[in-house]
Amino acid sequence: MRLLLAEDEKELSNALCAILKHNNYSVDAVYDGADAYAYGRMGDYDGIILDIMMPKMNGIEVLKKLRAEGISSPVLILTAKSETDDKIVGLDAGADDYLTKPFSMGELLARIRAMTRRKADFAPNLLEMGNTKLSRETFDLTGPDGTLRLSSKEFQLLEMMMMNKSQLISTERFMEKIWGYDSDAEINVVWVYISYLRKKLSQIGADIEIKATRGVGYSLEEKTK
């Protein structure tokens, strides 16, 4: 799950960021409205958390411009007590939910879950392909010969492939979706994880395999034998 966090108070932003990452979200943090707009319009966030009072462009404006461009990522807006009227404006502008500062972490997490649930509902909790199952709850990968637990990165990689069966996914797309736009990890970190996944798939006796297409990317396919 990729989130965009737009909050100009550095300390609060850092704290939220840490906790969100701890809860298995991939988070990009930005600190003003212009950046929020620039990042948001790339269009592939599963949720956007938007502070209203920000430099350059306020949150409502950002939201309006994003919606005007057809960006439909769910948006949660953060308002200070004194700006409570903005709630209404925000919801009118196309926000999905709002939260008043100060708030508890638990509440924020719950609302993010609620906000992204609609999308998540379309995706079953247990992904299946061939004789192999992947649990979104426990990250357990199960095949005829046993069960192994995947790490977070391993899981995200395999999840993307299982959600797009037999579709070719470019290495860059993996990097963007899982590591984020501004990550400076090397591209070959993907190769390494593909290798880990192959080893685990074979350990549990899976009848699916990861196929590489040179110069392009990877796809998950059923073994034909």
Next chain:
Amino acid sequence: MRLLLAEDEKELSNALCAILKHNNYSVDAVYDGADAYAYGRMGDYDGIILDIMMPKMNGIEVLKKLRAEGISSPVLILTAKSETDDKIVGLDAGADDYLTKPFSMGELLARIRAMTRRKADFAPNLLEMGNTKLSRETFDLTGPDGTLRLSSKEFQLLEMMMMNKSQLISTERFMEKIWGYDSDAEINVVWVYISYLRKKLSQIGADIEIKATRGVGYSLEEKTK
């Protein structure tokens, strides 16, 4: 993919240029606003990267003049930290995205991909001619007798020909578009790939063929029989 890079700092420009070329873009580099405008208005770039602070004419002006002429190539503007207000001005002037210096190469590449993807969405994903189909997603070439996957160079060559059905394309044009202006590959590398493509086309039973016109170039035509 053809890009125009307008950046007056020679060193930065050279570095970017090298990396972009390494990522399969054909790049023209210019070093002031006047040239950026002159080149940009020719209108056949898939993306334009525009520094704001430049001699002769600043980036925003260039952008405005290009848009006024109906040039719709997507534009990414580069701003220094001190010019952050220009972001807004730039987006209002019709930029598609911006990036603040200093930036990571990975982020620049991601943004260029995102920017050009929107345009690519309009292009059909499956090219067809006669009984033959070419997928832009998987690079698969399909005919009545089967499917083969093309390599990157093979694909680009055939893609150009399928997008310009029955049009004669000069060998130099192939070299410019696919290998880039300053490539030092020999001309016969094109001959070699044409040969590979012919072999693959016949293997899948295609009813189209690559015709050579002595001294000029190649065109793709339906077999008449």
Next chain:
DNA sequence: AAACTGCCTTAAATTTGCATAAAGATTTTA
């Protein structure tokens, strides 16, 4: 007809991209 030019095809040489192992770095857990 001989020499030449432009293209075709195949094979060999080179470069590049990916697979995997292993080590180093960082974070989590006990």
Next chain:
DNA sequence: TAAAATCTTTATGCAAATTTAAGGCAGTTT
């Protein structure tokens, strides 16, 4: 705080993709 798990980089081998090189053929020029 030590141990374990996870994440990332580095190194090496291998195979596919790309490029160069070379011999052949057909049409053109001398």
